[in-house]
Amino acid sequence: MRDTFTETATALLDDDPRTALVLADISASSFAPAAGRHPDRVLNVGIREQLMVGVAGGLALTGLRPIVHSYATFAVDRVYEQLKLDLDHQGVGAVVVSVGASYDGSSMGRTHMSPGDVALLDTLTDWTVHVPGHPDEVPALLRAAANHDDRVYLRLSTATNDLPRPAAGRLMVVHRGTVGAPLVLAVGPMLDPVLHAVTGLDVTVAYTHTPRPFDAAGLRELVGTPSPAAPAVVLVEPYLAGTSSAEVSGALAGVPHRLLALGVGRTDLRRYGSPADHARWHGLDAPGLRRSISAFLD
Amino acid sequence: MVTPATRNRRAGRPARLGPLLRRLTGDEKHAPSAHSTLDVLWVLYDRILRVSPETADSPDRDRFLLSKGHGPAAYYAVLAAKGFFPEDWLDDLAGPESRLGHHPDRTLVPGVEIGTGSLGHGLGLGVGTALGLRAQGLDLPRVYVLLGDAELDEGSNHEAIAYAGATGLATISAIVIDNQSASHGWPGGIASRFTVHGWTAHTVDGRNHDAIETALTSRRPDRPHVVVAVVEPKE
Numbered sequence: 001m002r003d004t005f006t007e008t009a010t011a012l013l014d015d016d017p018r019t020a021l022v023l024a025d026i027s028a029s030s031f032a033p034a035a036g037r038h039p040d041r042v043l044n045v046g047i048r049e050q051l052m053v054g055v056a057g058g059l060a061l062t063g064l065r066p067i068v069h070s071y072a073t074f075a076v077d078r079v080y081e082q083l084k085l086d087l088d089h090q091g092v093g094a095v096v097v098s099v100g101a102s103y104d105g106s107s108m109g110r111t112h113m114s115p116g117d118v119a120l121l122d123t124l125t126d127w128t129v130h131v132p133g134h135p136d137e138v139p140a141l142l143r144a145a146a147n148h149d150d151r152v153y154l155r156l157s158t159a160t161n162d163l164p165r166p167a168a169g170r171l172m173v174v175h176r177g178t179v180g181a182p183l184v185l186a187v188g189p190m191l192d193p194v195l196h197a198v199t200g201l202d203v204t205v206a207y208t209h210t211p212r213p214f215d216a217a218g219l220r221e222l223v224g225t226p227s228p229a230a231p232a233v234v235l236v237e238p239y240l241a242g243t244s245s246a247e248v249s250g251a252l253a254g255v256p257h258r259l260l261a262l263g264v265g266r267t268d269l270r271r272y273g274s275p276a277d278h279a280r281w282h283g284l285d286a287p288g289l290r291r292s293i294s295a296f297l298d
Numbered sequence: 299m300v301t302p303a304t305r306n307r308r309a310g311r312p313a314r315l316g317p318l319l320r321r322l323t324g325d326e327k328h329a330p331s332a333h334s335t336l337d338v339l340w341v342l343y344d345r346i347l348r349v350s351p352e353t354a355d356s357p358d359r360d361r362f363l364l365s366k367g368h369g370p371a372a373y374y375a376v377l378a379a380k381g382f383f384p385e386d387w388l389d390d391l392a393g394p395e396s397r398l399g400h401h402p403d404r405t406l407v408p409g410v411e412i413g414t415g416s417l418g419h420g421l422g423l424g425v426g427t428a429l430g431l432r433a434q435g436l437d438l439p440r441v442y443v444l445l446g447d448a449e450l451d452e453g454s455n456h457e458a459i460a461y462a463g464a465t466g467l468a469t470i471s472a473i474v475i476d477n478q479s480a481s482h483g484w485p486g487g488i489a490s491r492f493t494v495h496g497w498t499a500h501t502v503d504g505r506n507h508d509a510i511e512t513a514l515t516s517r518r519p520d521r522p523h524v525v526v527a528v529v530e531p532k533e
Contacts, residue, residue, distance in 0.1 A: 020433060022426075040433040046464075048457035051422045058426020061411070063357070064433060066426075081416065082454075086423055089413050091405045 001156040002027070002099050004135040008142045009067055009097075010034045013041060018065045019146050024052040026070045026099075053079045056094040057086030065095070065146055071105065072098035072114035072155065080120055088125045093151040095142070102239055102264050103278035104158045106271075115264035118211070118239045121153055122246075128152045129212035131188030131238065136164035137209050153212075157238065159189035159275060168208050171218035175205040182232035182297055183222055187211050187244070190236045190284065197289035201297070203234075211237070211244055216251035223255060230256040234293055237263040238284070260296040262289065310507040311340055318375040321388040322398075333372035334477045334504070334529045335444065341510045342442060342473075343376050351381045354409050360439050361427050363412050365420020366446040366475065367401040374398050374407075382409035418452025420445065421472060425458045428470045441470045442514075447488055448480040456491075462522045463495030471514065472497075472524040475504060479532040492524040504529040 006027065012019045013034045020041040021031060028035075028044045035042035041064075045051045049070060056066035068075060075098045076083065087094055098117065105112035121127045128150060130141045138156065145152040165172060171185065175195065182203045186194040191207045198205060206222055208215060223231050233252070237243055241263030248259055264282050271281070279285045283292055319325075319333065342362060343349075349359040364373055371391075378385045383397070390396040397406040401415030412423050424443035431439050445455065462470055474488050484491065489499035500513035504527030517523035 020430070040429070043429060045457070045461050048461060050418075050454040051425065051457035051461055054419060054422020054454065054458065055426035055429060058423040058428070059430040059433075061423065061427055062430030062434065062436075064430045082419070082422070085413070085416055085419055089403075090423070 001135045004138045006030045008139045013038050020064045021067045022052050022056050024049045049074045049079050053082035054086050060092035067095045069097045072101035072117045076117040093149045095145045095152045097154045099156045101155050106278045110268050115240045119243045131155045132209045133161040133188040134164035137166050157189050161192040169210045170215040171206040171208050174207045177202045177204040184234040187237045190238050193286045196286035214247035219251045232258045235261045322371045322391050334475050336372040337505050338527050339376045341507050345511050361441045363420045363424045363443045367414030370402050377409050417449040418454040421455050421458035444473045447476040460495050467522050470522045474526045476528045477532045488526045497522045497524050499524045501526040
């Protein structure tokens, strides 16, 4: 996904004089060709993330469309107040593109992990959040985001599904169970583990790469008219567990339902290892998901 | 401490600013000099900035960014005096229907370029503004950012100072109002924090209008510039 982002952003910088890229050293070498062609619009401020977002706010105030890029923990966690004040409060936007979210950078340890990025953005105003599940979903999302002035977060992962589903801006049914079957919502790269986990279970699986704005109407439609038993909804997200619980509750306000929210735990595990190891430890690999979902539905 | 000499140095500040300030603060006791930014702001809007109510949205205008967003009474008084908004807006500061609060909001007040209050945001936004103007070939506008000496405690300022200096961002000017309010001071002086990164700097009497104007305009075409405006220590 990171390579796809580099290619698409480089093309955007060539094609659209309104776009500008702001970096804080991360990925600077990948954008060296673009910087050579557009020195005024490819800006590497050094290891200065507060300035990275402040500069983006200033660029947007002059009418440009800034794309900000770094590790999630530096592009969101570290600069939370700059996102809040230099973008939201000024009434301007940017496209924030992260890599290394959640435990993609697990071998580097907790300092390079960011499972709370989407939850932090949920405290801010009107952020669109894209969590693509496949590299081929990235170009259209980035191009669309560059074409307006709103606030967009594009969360790139090293985890990917086998197949791209570019049209999944709203909840898209990937596997349909019987009428009234429990509903499993998978966000971004959680889809393939979910599909493996529910093999043989009578559930409907829906997918989206755009959890914000949350597709409340789509969820209500999928839940349909509740049968006598309260419908069961399972939310599976690649970031902090429960991040979208409030969205599901809001969408289903007044509809009796049961919700299980799965995602990354809050505890600093103080372990390195691979992303696959962390998926297992957080119960987000297929066997772990199977255990949690089966226990919930029994 | 108002001596005849200092009164004389403040010549040029219009008499109507005092009443405008009193409408904001309801404060009959304190002289306009209680407002540390007042003289610098007046010089900027009266002599330096290429911006008026008519050009407040022009891409080619100069930008003034008040980073030190607290205590904006002097800012509001100057903007009202220059006609950016009606003077009767001053009468209900921070009221429930007021557009003017104890920190300014750019979306509510004509002429206000950025909303501030939390310290250490204006210089980064200013650097970005200067870069955005340059990228669009707008060579005429200059970006002015006003900070306080205590505000420099915020490390975010130093990210902007270092980057602007290293890249020779010559279209930005910082003005630091120095009322010696930083808890741990700035040994060696504030200007040195900028010049070590390649900025040009002038330190002047922050009440002397001619000196402020001269300092703001005496700069090199290839460097960012800072004016440290020294005023009375904060009481």
